[in-house]
Structures are given as C-alpha cells and as structure tokens.
Amino acid sequence: MEHIIEFNTNILETNLINILLLFGLLLYANNVSFKASLESRQSEIAQNIENAQNNVNEALSYYSLAEKNIEKTYLYINLWKENYQKAKVNLINSKYENIKNLINEIFQASENLIESFEQKTNLSLQRYAIILTTGKLLKRFFSFSLNEKSKMLSLIISNLGE
Numbered sequence: 784m785e786h787i788i789e790f791n792t793n794i795l796e797t798n799l800i801n802i803l804l805l806f807g808l809l810l811y812a813n814n815v816s817f818k819a820s821l822e823s824r825q826s827e828i829a830q831n832i833e834n835a836q837n838n839v840n841e842a843l844s845y846y847s848l849a850e851k852n853i854e855k856t857y858l859y860i861n862l863w864k865e866n867y868q869k870a871k872v873n874l875i876n877s878k879y880e881n882i883k884n885l886i887n888e889i890f891q892a893s894e895n896l897i898e899s900f901e902q903k904t905n906l907s908l909q910r911y912a913i914i915l916t917t918g919k920l921l922k923r924f925f926s927f928s929l930n931e932k933s934k935m936l937s938l939i940i941s942n943l944g945e
Contacts, residue, residue, distance in 0.1 A: 924932065 924935065927935065
C-alpha cells in the first residue's frame with residue numbers, strides 16, 4: 784500500500800509552509816473576529832474625539848462669554864466704586880460745611896454776646912461815672928451858700944437854654 788500522504792522531510796520548505804499557513808490563519812482570524820470589533824471601537828473612539836472637540840469648542844465659547852461678563856462686571860464695579868467715592872466725598876463735604884456753618888454761627892453768637900456784655904458793662908460804667916460825678920457835684924452844690932446856689936442854677940439854666 785502506498786502512502787497517500789507523503790511527508791516532506793525538508794525542514795526549510797516545511798517551516799516556510801507552516802509560517803505561510805500561520806500567517807494566513809492569523810489574517811483570516813483577524814478579519815473574522817477582530818476586524819468588526821476594531822472597526823466599532825475605532826468609530827466609537829472617533830465619535831468620542833468628535834464629542835470632545837465639540838465640548839472643547841463649547842467650553843471655549845462659554846469661557847469667552849464668561850470673560851466678557853467678567854469685564855462688564857469689572858467695569859460696573861469700577862463705575863459703582865467711583866460713584867460711591869464721589870457720593871462719600873460729597874456727603875463728607877456737605878457735613879463739613881454744615882458743621883463749619885454751625886461753628887461760625889456759635890462763634891458769631893458768642894461774639895455778639897460778648898459785645899453785648901461789653902456794651903452793658905460800658906453803660907454801667909458810664910452810669911456809675913455819671914452817678915459818682917453827680918454825687919460829688921451835688922455834695923459840693925449843697926456846701927455852697929444860698930447866694931452861690933442861685934447864681935449856679937441861673938448859670939445852668941441859661942446854658943441849657945442856648
């Protein structure tokens with residue numbers, strides 16, 4: 784009986800055939816089992832990258848909008864700060880003017896009071912001087928004789944008439 788299958792004993796040819804069979808089997812297995820899952824994974828990764836790019840674009844848009852809003856807020860805060868400082872300065876100036884006017888009124892009233900006291904003191908002093916002088920004159924007048932008194936009264940009356 785003859786052998787239907789003969790074995791090739793040449794190692795180089797056998798190894799080459801084995802390698803080609805193994806390479807073909809790997810390509811077939813890759814195409815059959817891995818290619819579908821790799822393609823789905825590749826499309827999923829591409830979709831994730833596209834979603835990430837869209838998210839980055841949206842984030843940049845929101846960031847730009849947030850920057851604009853921050854700039855507006857900064858401008859509003861500075862405007863409010865300037866207005867507040869002006870109002871504060873105006874309030875302080877008006878309070879200062881009110882206090883200054885009140886102090887001036889108090890000083891004026893004090894000066895008027897002092898002048899009034901001075902005038903009253905001067906009047907009292909003048910009255911005292913008149914009373915004192917009149918007292919001395921009357922004392923002397925009463926020390927005169929009757930004839931001297933009548934001459935003095937006629938002289939005073941004549942001077943008053945002029």
